[in-house]
Amino acid sequence: MGRSPCCEKSHTNKGAWTKEEDDRLIAYIRAHGEGCWRSLPKAAGLLRCGKSCRLRWINYLRPDLKRGNFSDEEDELIIKLHSLLGNKWSLIAGRLPGRTDNEIKNYWNTHIRRKLLNRGIDPATHRSISDQNHHQTSNITSTAAATTAAGAVAGDVTTTTTTTTTISFANTTQHLIKNEELEDVKIIKDYSDHRKIKNTSPENQERCPDLNLELRIGPPHHHAQIQHQPAGEYLRPSLMTGGRNSGVICFACSLGIQNSKECSCTISLNGTSGNSTGYDFMGMKNVGLDYRSLEMK
DNA sequence: AAACGCAGCAACCGCCTCCCA
């Protein structure tokens, strides 16, 4: 059937944006905000496709963009996020304030890929190139071992084939993870259906000492308890606190953005977070996210 | 100084998803 073009291409400019076009776009969005991209070009007096306007604004004209070189910390964060999310550049960009998906994508392809290859790491799989074949065959064994160990540590008495994950990004990257929007939950939701990354090899443990990427989304660990909580709250699994500090935390805190404006906790995490057992999923250190409920395909 | 090759990046294309009528 085919789709109609998003704009009348014969009447639109293409290629590099001029200063005048930029100024027009900026002025229009400042005056009217980001609205309907399809109608924006005409309203702003631009001979551009709406998509082109959107891209230009998001990638280059937005006032909150951070231009300039990527820091080493950003490099490492991108690598780790990529190992979790794959080529989901928009999600990765969401974790790097002031960076855009396009920028990160380009940076990955031009710099980080090479950097990883120089380290002997396959950028696609994040595994040692030389050992990939070996670990493909040994992975099942190590995963099973991890499951056993994780179950013991967590005191989980249920029989499960799911590996409890211990995810901790290096401290150097933690501060980069700022007050994220509730959009974060989409990461868990969306990618539960798309990714399952096995990453229990010694090489990966060495590169990301406590980054175990065996993630799953499954039924909540304390499903019955959660069902009794008001919307927007859930019980902090005892797993996270050694079973001592089960309590209600808000959804914002569950995503690692405690003390944010979205926070509506009924308990203070500060007094209960002495347990630093290494949970730090994208900066969510010491918060109540039950990683047994995460699955990355 | 000119030609060539390469890397970096801005921008486009087409597909996918979501939302609404």
Place this chain on the structure above:
DNA sequence: ATGGGAGGCGGTTGCTGCGTT
């Protein structure tokens, strides 16, 4: 329930500038 419109996303292209010969 369904189809179309709009936004969003990832892959790719092509231009530009810089380094090398």
